Amino acid sequence: MAQEDVKLLGFLESPFVCRVQIALKFKGVEYTLVAQHLKNKSEELLKYNPVHKKVPVLVHNGRPINESLVIVEYIDEVWKGKSILPAVPYHRALARFWANFIDDELFHAVWRCVFTTNKKEREQNLKKAHKAFQFLEDDLKGKFFGGEEIGFVDIVAIYIAFWVPMMQEIAGLQLFTNEKFPKLYKWSQEFLSHPTIKECLPPRDIFFSYFKRRYEIHLTSAL
């Protein structure tokens, strides 16, 4: 293959960016991380993602690919090595379904539990989040969502393993615990201690401080 130019526009605080980093790591792709700012959008970001103006953007030989799920599938299709999506079409369909579910249902419910000062809204979203976690708990059959190996749904679910425990601690919530979802909790521990995943994870203590500060600013501005 000719010389590859792979850039990832992102910021480390984003679970969506982390997914792409894990996928690149799995395939052994070398890349440059072009750090972005959450509020001050760079010209490069606006040029490469004029529709959503959001990270992550993967720029491969000058061509941009947007949206984390789309990017991870792209990485899986372009680079050889360990497969991220299953080979069997039915299992691929299930993986896509659960990946969408995490983004559409679980992510929003958790976000709305954490970043609200409205008691009723929090309670409604706590129920939604609980239901979403339960569906994933029931779906988890093996060591990982991908079976014995880490796959698409595991990578997408990095949000659950790494971000959710931080967010719930900061907001003083009991969303995702070993008592409530023992299989999912065990998965999260196995997943986070996997050598490849460990290498991709940002430092928890720095992140924790960052999110705590953001949360406090949010609470103050919402008063």
Place this chain on the structure above:
Amino acid sequence: MAQEDVKLLGFLESPFVCRVQIALKFKGVEYTLVAQHLKNKSEELLKYNPVHKKVPVLVHNGRPINESLVIVEYIDEVWKGKSILPAVPYHRALARFWANFIDDELFHAVWRCVFTTNKKEREQNLKKAHKAFQFLEDDLKGKFFGGEEIGFVDIVAIYIAFWVPMMQEIAGLQLFTNEKFPKLYKWSQEFLSHPTIKECLPPRDIFFSYFKRRYEIHLTSAL
């Protein structure tokens, strides 16, 4: 291939079901449509889609696949014949991006323009819808989104070609017109007159009456 058992749980009023019908038609797959009711959810639907309890559900040899975009990709992977997604990974990524865009941005904006009695909300969503149509207008380079042949984005965009004109007429809006989006409008006419698409389309007049009644009921209940 062994005897195939293909069932589609759906109702004809849904653009999401129509996508799946078009994909099956393209591949020449014979199937049974198991009609569902919008409000009275069947036991079969609840069994096969316990998470979202929504149509469409494709049941292939007893195994359910949910969500229209996931189903269309599944159909493309399982059955031979004309390809629905492009062969090149970069083009596949773009197709997935625009398909998601139609569902996440355009669909909701149009829906919220039509089904609101709040003037401010309507205006906000008119702007959003206009912006979304403009992105698609700019993206359309060939005869179809798939180039010279109908592809994934075209099939997903059946909503724009067939549903949006009905909805805007009923609600007295000028969302998607030849004057505003000439390339997209021309695409819609080419697309609707394609022999395969024509065979999949439900009768417009019956549909128009159905949506008009639904819209009137909605307006009455919102007063």
